[in-house]
Amino acid sequence: MTKLQTLISEKPWVAWAVFGATVVIVFLAGLFGASVVERRSEAQQRFQIVKPIGEWEPRNEIWGENFPREFESYYKTSDTNFASKYGGSKTVDMLARDPNLVVLWAGYAFAKDYNQGRGHFYAIKDIRNTLRTNQPQPATCWTCKSTDVPRLMSKMGASDFYKKTWNELGSEVVNMIGCQDCHDPKSMNLRITRPALAEAFQAMGKDIKTATHQEMRSLVCAQCHVEYYFKGKTEKYLTFPWKYGFTVEDMEKYYDEVEHVDYVHALSRTPILKAQHPDFELFKMGIHAERGVACADCHMPYKSEGGVKFSDHHMQSPLNNISGSCQVCHRESEATLTKNVNDRQDKIIELLHTAETSMVKAHIEAKIRQAQWRWDYIAASHGGSFHAPVEAGRILGASIQKAGEARIELAKILAVLNVKTPIAFPDISTKEKAQKFINLDMQKLKLDKAEFLNKVIPEWDKKAAERQSKMNQ
Amino acid sequence: MTKLQTLISEKPWVAWAVFGATVVIVFLAGLFGASVVERRSEAQQRFQIVKPIGEWEPRNEIWGENFPREFESYYKTSDTNFASKYGGSKTVDMLARDPNLVVLWAGYAFAKDYNQGRGHFYAIKDIRNTLRTNQPQPATCWTCKSTDVPRLMSKMGASDFYKKTWNELGSEVVNMIGCQDCHDPKSMNLRITRPALAEAFQAMGKDIKTATHQEMRSLVCAQCHVEYYFKGKTEKYLTFPWKYGFTVEDMEKYYDEVEHVDYVHALSRTPILKAQHPDFELFKMGIHAERGVACADCHMPYKSEGGVKFSDHHMQSPLNNISGSCQVCHRESEATLTKNVNDRQDKIIELLHTAETSMVKAHIEAKIRQAQWRWDYIAASHGGSFHAPVEAGRILGASIQKAGEARIELAKILAVLNVKTPIAFPDISTKEKAQKFINLDMQKLKLDKAEFLNKVIPEWDKKAAERQSKMNQ
Numbered sequence: 042m043t044k045l046q047t048l049i050s051e052k053p054w055v056a057w058a059v060f061g062a063t064v065v066i067v068f069l070a071g072l073f074g075a076s077v078v079e080r081r082s083e084a085q086q087r088f089q090i091v092k093p094i095g096e097w098e099p100r101n102e103i104w105g106e107n108f109p110r111e112f113e114s115y116y117k118t119s120d121t122n123f124a125s126k127y128g129g130s131k132t133v134d135m136l137a138r139d140p141n142l143v144v145l146w147a148g149y150a151f152a153k154d155y156n157q158g159r160g161h162f163y164a165i166k167d168i169r170n171t172l173r174t175n176q177p178q179p180a181t182c183w184t185c186k187s188t189d190v191p192r193l194m195s196k197m198g199a200s201d202f203y204k205k206t207w208n209e210l211g212s213e214v215v216n217m218i219g220c221q222d223c224h225d226p227k228s229m230n231l232r233i234t235r236p237a238l239a240e241a242f243q244a245m246g247k248d249i250k251t252a253t254h255q256e257m258r259s260l261v262c263a264q265c266h267v268e269y270y271f272k273g274k275t276e277k278y279l280t281f282p283w284k285y286g287f288t289v290e291d292m293e294k295y296y297d298e299v300e301h302v303d304y305v306h307a308l309s310r311t312p313i314l315k316a317q318h319p320d321f322e323l324f325k326m327g328i329h330a331e332r333g334v335a336c337a338d339c340h341m342p343y344k345s346e347g348g349v350k351f352s353d354h355h356m357q358s359p360l361n362n363i364s365g366s367c368q369v370c371h372r373e374s375e376a377t378l379t380k381n382v383n384d385r386q387d388k389i390i391e392l393l394h395t396a397e398t399s400m401v402k403a404h405i406e407a408k409i410r411q412a413q414w415r416w417d418y419i420a421a422s423h424g425g426s427f428h429a430p431v432e433a434g435r436i437l438g439a440s441i442q443k444a445g446e447a448r449i450e451l452a453k454i455l456a457v458l459n460v461k462t463p464i465a466f467p468d469i470s471t472k473e474k475a476q477k478f479i480n481l482d483m484q485k486l487k488l489d490k491a492e493f494l495n496k497v498i499p500e501w502d503k504k505a506a507e508r509q510s511k512m513n514q
Numbered sequence: 515m516t517k518l519q520t521l522i523s524e525k526p527w528v529a530w531a532v533f534g535a536t537v538v539i540v541f542l543a544g545l546f547g548a549s550v551v552e553r554r555s556e557a558q559q560r561f562q563i564v565k566p567i568g569e570w571e572p573r574n575e576i577w578g579e580n581f582p583r584e585f586e587s588y589y590k591t592s593d594t595n596f597a598s599k600y601g602g603s604k605t606v607d608m609l610a611r612d613p614n615l616v617v618l619w620a621g622y623a624f625a626k627d628y629n630q631g632r633g634h635f636y637a638i639k640d641i642r643n644t645l646r647t648n649q650p651q652p653a654t655c656w657t658c659k660s661t662d663v664p665r666l667m668s669k670m671g672a673s674d675f676y677k678k679t680w681n682e683l684g685s686e687v688v689n690m691i692g693c694q695d696c697h698d699p700k701s702m703n704l705r706i707t708r709p710a711l712a713e714a715f716q717a718m719g720k721d722i723k724t725a726t727h728q729e730m731r732s733l734v735c736a737q738c739h740v741e742y743y744f745k746g747k748t749e750k751y752l753t754f755p756w757k758y759g760f761t762v763e764d765m766e767k768y769y770d771e772v773e774h775v776d777y778v779h780a781l782s783r784t785p786i787l788k789a790q791h792p793d794f795e796l797f798k799m800g801i802h803a804e805r806g807v808a809c810a811d812c813h814m815p816y817k818s819e820g821g822v823k824f825s826d827h828h829m830q831s832p833l834n835n836i837s838g839s840c841q842v843c844h845r846e847s848e849a850t851l852t853k854n855v856n857d858r859q860d861k862i863i864e865l866l867h868t869a870e871t872s873m874v875k876a877h878i879e880a881k882i883r884q885a886q887w888r889w890d891y892i893a894a895s896h897g898g899s900f901h902a903p904v905e906a907g908r909i910l911g912a913s914i915q916k917a918g919e920a921r922i923e924l925a926k927i928l929a930v931l932n933v934k935t936p937i938a939f940p941d942i943s944t945k946e947k948a949q950k951f952i953n954l955d956m957q958k959l960k961l962d963k964a965e966f967l968n969k970v971i972p973e974w975d976k977k978a979a980e981r982q983s984k985m986n987q
Contacts, residue, residue, distance in 0.1 A: 331854065332846070373805070381804065388908040395915050434907025435861040441911050442868050445918020452922045456929030 094226035097195050099188035100509070104220035110346055115219070115354035118160030133157040136472040143475035148307035149315060152479060153486055161218040161356060172486050175493055179277040180205040180214075184235060185265035188221035189214045191234040199236045203277045211497065212504030223261040231257040235264040241281035258335035259321065266336075268292060268319035270301055287322045307479055327430075339366040385430040392434060396441050567699035570668050572661035573982070577693035583819055588692070588827035591633030606630040609945040616948035621780035622788060625952060626959055634691040634829060645959050648966055652750040653678040653687075657708060658738035661694035662687045664707040672709045676750045684970065685977030696734040704730040708737040714754035731808035732794065739809075741765055741792035743774055760795045780952055800903075812839040858903040865907060869914050 049056045092106045105112030135155045136142050146152040154172035164186040168174060174182065181203045184190055193213055194202050202210075225232045233239055233249060238260065242249040252260055272280040282301075285291040296314055303315035324330050329339070337352060342365040344353045359366035360382060363375045371378060469475035476483055522529045565579045578585030608628045609615055619625040627645035637659040641647060647655065654676045657663055666686055667675050675683075698705045706712055706722060711733065715722040725733055745753040755774075758764040769787055776788035797803050802812070810825060815838040817826045832839035833855060836848045844851060942948035949956055 328854065331850075377804075381801065385904055388904050392908055392911040395911060431858055431861050431903040431907060434904060434911060435865055438865040438868060438907060438911040438914055442914045442918065445915065445921065448918065449921050449925045452925040453929045456926045 088229055096226060097192035097221065098226060099192050099216040099219070099221055101188070101216070101219035101221075104224075104226070108220075110349065110351050111220075111354045114351075115356075116162065117355035118357070119162035120160070132159055134472065136475070140469045140472050140475035143472060143479060143481075144308070144469055146315070147479035149304040149313070151315070152476065153481060153483070164218045165215065166217075169494065169498055170490075172483075172490050174207070175489060176206070176208045176211075176497060178207040179203065179271065180207065180210050181271050181277040181279050182207070183210075183214045184237070184279050186218060187214045188216045188219045191221055194234075194236070200276065200278060203271075203279060204275065211501035212508065215502060215505040215509075222264070231261050233260065233264060235279075237269065237279040237281055238264045238267075241283040244281075244284045245286070255333065255335055258337040259324075259330075262336040262340075263321040266318055266320040268317050268322060270296075270303070270317075272299075272301075283322075287325050289319075292319075292322075338369075342366045342369065389430055389434060392438070392441070561702055569699060570665035570694065571699060572665050572689040572692070572694055574661070574689070574692035574694075577697075577699070581693075583822065583824050584693075584827045588829075589635060590828035591830070592635035593633070605632055607945065609948070613942045613945050613948035616945060616952060616954075617781070617942055619788070620952035622777040622786070624788070625949065626954060626956070637691045638688065639690075642967065642971060643963075645956075645963050647680070648962060649679070649681045649684075649970060651680040652676065652744065653680065653683050654744050654750040654752050655680070656683075656687045657710070657752050659691060660687045661689045661692045664694055667707075667709070673749065673751060676744075676752060677748065684974035685981065688975060688978040688982075695737070704734050706733065706737060708752075710742065710752040710754055711737045711740075714756040717754075717757045718759070728806065728808055731810040732797075732803075735809040735813075736794035739791055739793040741790050741795060743769075743776070743790075745772075756795075760798050762792075765792075765795075811842075815839045815842065862903055862907060865911070865914070 088108065090107050092103065094104055094107065098104065101112060101115070133156065135157055136152070142155065143152045146155075150173040156167075156171070159167060168182065168186050184203075190202070193210065222234055223231055231254070239249045249260065267281055269279055269281050271277040282292040282295040284295045293314070301314070302312040304313050305311070306313050321336075324336070339359040340356050341352045341354060342359075342362065343350055344365060345351075353362075353365065360379060363378055367378045368375075373381075469478050473483075561581065563580050565576065567577055567580065571577065574585060574588070606629065608630055609625075615628065616625045619628075623646040629640075629644070632640055641655065641659050657676075663675070666683065695707055696704055704727070712722045722733065740754055742752055742754050744750040755765040755768040757768045766787070774787070775785040777786050778784070779786050794809075797809070812832040813829050814825045814827060815832075815835065816823055817838060818824075826835075826838065833852060836851055840851045841848075846854075942951050946956075
């Protein structure tokens with residue numbers, strides 16, 4: 042007999058104690074196991090709708106009750122922190138930083154006012170505040186600014202929406218960019234809510250419905266972060282010039298074919314193409330797109346909180362979150378990766394300024410349209426010098442060459458006309474002097490804007506609040 | 515008792531059989547183990563000198579008896595196969611492919627003859643054959659072409675070597691580039707045999723002796739694959755213009771400071787800087803150098819034969835050996851990686867041709883020196899559009915801008931002089947027409963060269979053979 046057997050035969054309560062202890066331990070282990078299984082299934086569960094969301098619900102707060110993590114991180118776009126050395130920590134007055142822009146855009150609204158873009162949070166606020174806009178603005182200008190747009194388009198159709206003015210829909214478009222713009226309210230799948238992108242795919246002979254989930258993680262951004270124009274004098278139909286493809290020449294070919302002109306230059310009388318923000322197009326030319334990386338991989342990387350993995354909806358420069366974005370693939374230090382980005386930006390910014398200087402010199406009429414389109418294509422892109430630095434360099438080199446050709450033609454004319462060169466150059470050393478040079482009445486513009494903000498906007502907001510409070514009932 | 519015990523007690527020979535079999539198995543295992551250990555130590559042993567190599571032995575065959583794998587792979591450089599779509603499978607007559615070059619180099623020997631470079635195997639043969647060289651050539655031209663150079667420099671000193679002519683040393687410089695150029699004959703360590711590189715480091719305040727082994731795997735290449743000039747009208751002292759750094763502007767600053775001019779343009783009378791092959795410098799500006807990759811990592815990757823790992827001495831385009839080079843780090847398919855390289859090259863070649871066309875138009879005098887230096891800097895680099903495409907784009911953009919400025923000045927002058935523009939352009943559609951346009955007497959050049967090759971060279975080779983046969987005794 043073993044010692045235990047001896048012990049039990051002498052003191053039988055010991056056996057019962059061992060039995061009881063075992064029961065307790067097994068029970069606790071069972072509880073713990075159940076808890077683990079439950080947490081896992083919680084983490085696997087994609088989401089739970091605690092409060093139903095209407096098909097075209099524009100208010101982020103309603104979506105946010107179901108998705109607090111996404112909602113809270115999205116609202117961090119209110120804290121606009123530009124990581125790039127060319128951004129700085131606050132919004133930059135681009136015209137004050139580089140008064141050449143005033144001259145290049147003479148005859149176009151950007152000469153009045155142009156600040157570096159801020160986070161999605163400010164979409165409605167900033168487009169109301171800029172001197173570029175006022176009451177008779179076409180509604181098309183709102184297409185990318187508000188979750189109210191899909192709602193209105195579902196009611197009135199896209200083409201009718203585009204034909205309206207700000208005046209007519211002022212109280213309807215009040216909610217900033219948000220959940221509704223990219224997500225289906227039932228399945229939360231990504232969806233395209235702006236017809237222009239789907240139509241541009243069609244024009245290229247493609248069907249956007251065949252896009253994979255990973256492609257959609259870029260395409261929802263491509264609804265807005267692209268080159269576009271308003272087609273038709275009264276239709277103002279939002280159109281992407283992608284018929285012939287994604288390169289700067291492809292789009293130029295399209296614009297030339299439809300004889301599109303964004304503005305006639307106030308000094309040179311040249312019909313000018315203004316690039317908007319061809320970010321998706323330039324991104325497609327770069328190595329990250331080539332490797333299948335999506336916008337969201339770097340600008341909305343996954344993170345974990347409380348055992349739940351979710352996509353960080355604080356869209357921002359990846360330089361603000363290198364460990365969550367770049368370092369998922371790249372093993373280099375934060376300092377090295379930051380230097381690599383800055384190096385690319387430095388080289389392209391240098392070429393950008395060379396192109397700019399050449400064109401400002403050629404502002405008097407000459408064949409400056411092609412050169413300016415190429416320069417603007419890169420100047421207007423937000424991330425071109427990182428996304429596709431080689432393509433950006435190629436385009437700027439062509440811009441510089443075309444500006445040179447224009448100035449040669451000009452030099453001949455001036456010499457024959459016996460105009461002494463170099464022409465006495467106006468003082469455009471500050472934004473104010475440059476705006477005066479191109480004859481902008483800035484005081485009147487500012488007074489008009491103040492009236493718009495102080496009288497019109499409060500009316501719109503009041504009406505919108507009344508309308509939305511009824512939606513809540 | 516177990517069954518075995520029963521068996522043994524009944525049949526004792528069984529025990530002996532088991533014992534015997536065990537002995538045999540253990541013995542064989544021991545033999546196998548010894549063989550494994552021996553093979554491992556063979557593989558670990560760096561090398562074994564079976565035939566001693568003299569301190570300045572120029573003949574690759576002597577080194578090759580000790581290092582058959584390196585020797586045999588090195589001799590594959592005789593099979594020049596250009597992987598790039600811009601190379602083709604045979605040596606390309608660059609002037610015939612692009613007659614613009616004849617005009618751009620009018621007044622310089624490259625307008626006479628310029629073929630795409632071939633493998634190291636052809637170093638002596640090709641420099642003898644080109645129309646650019648003849649008997650009075652400075653010996654400095656040989657510095658990078660032969661293993662006889664370190665031998666001669668050790669005897670007479672570098673500066674005396676540079677002062678000699680081909681005529682004086684014709685029978686001494688006969689062995690192609692080879693082992694001696696990069697390796698110490700005792701330790702086989704990499705070593706710098708050309709003083710220009712060490713002196714350039716000194717000029718930058720650096721000591722090349724502190725270079726790591728990985729750095730040396732690029733620096734031995736940088737002895738030759740760099741920008742250089744011959745300093746002094748009689749000294750012809752081989753010098754790298756690195757005093758201010760590795761950028762195109764740094765070198766221009768140095769050349770301007772020492773008032774260096776490679777040639778005066780035959781048409782425009784402009785003092786021109788000719789770029790040689792700034793490959794190491796451009797490589798340093800790119801992401802591969804930034805990540806610590808050495809020339810040898812891609813152009814001489816490791817391979818295995820018979821359990822021995824060695825560096826493949828068949829220097830060639832990595833596109834010929836993607837699995838051994840690119841795919842060591844990059845997981846993409848060969849097709850994808852090839853496309854990525856071609857995309858970069860396409861964009862930069864496009865800018866290169868834009869710059870070229872601008873400059874040919876400006877060949878009549880104008881301030882074309884800065885533009886041409888920048889164009890040539892990229893045109894003369896072998897791998898710039900892959901090694902550092904963003905830097906290459908930046909430089910070409912500046913070239914185009916400067917060519918434009920020059921042409922504007924020109925346009926003014928021509929208009930005032932009442933010269934009708936565009937100027938009637940000469941027919942330079944072929945190499946021959948372009949050479950005629952710049953007044954080159956090609957027939958005389960070819961006759962002179964034939965005499966040199968048929969009369970002088972055989973004499974040199976005969977003397978060299980006699981001299982070397984004495985070395986063998």
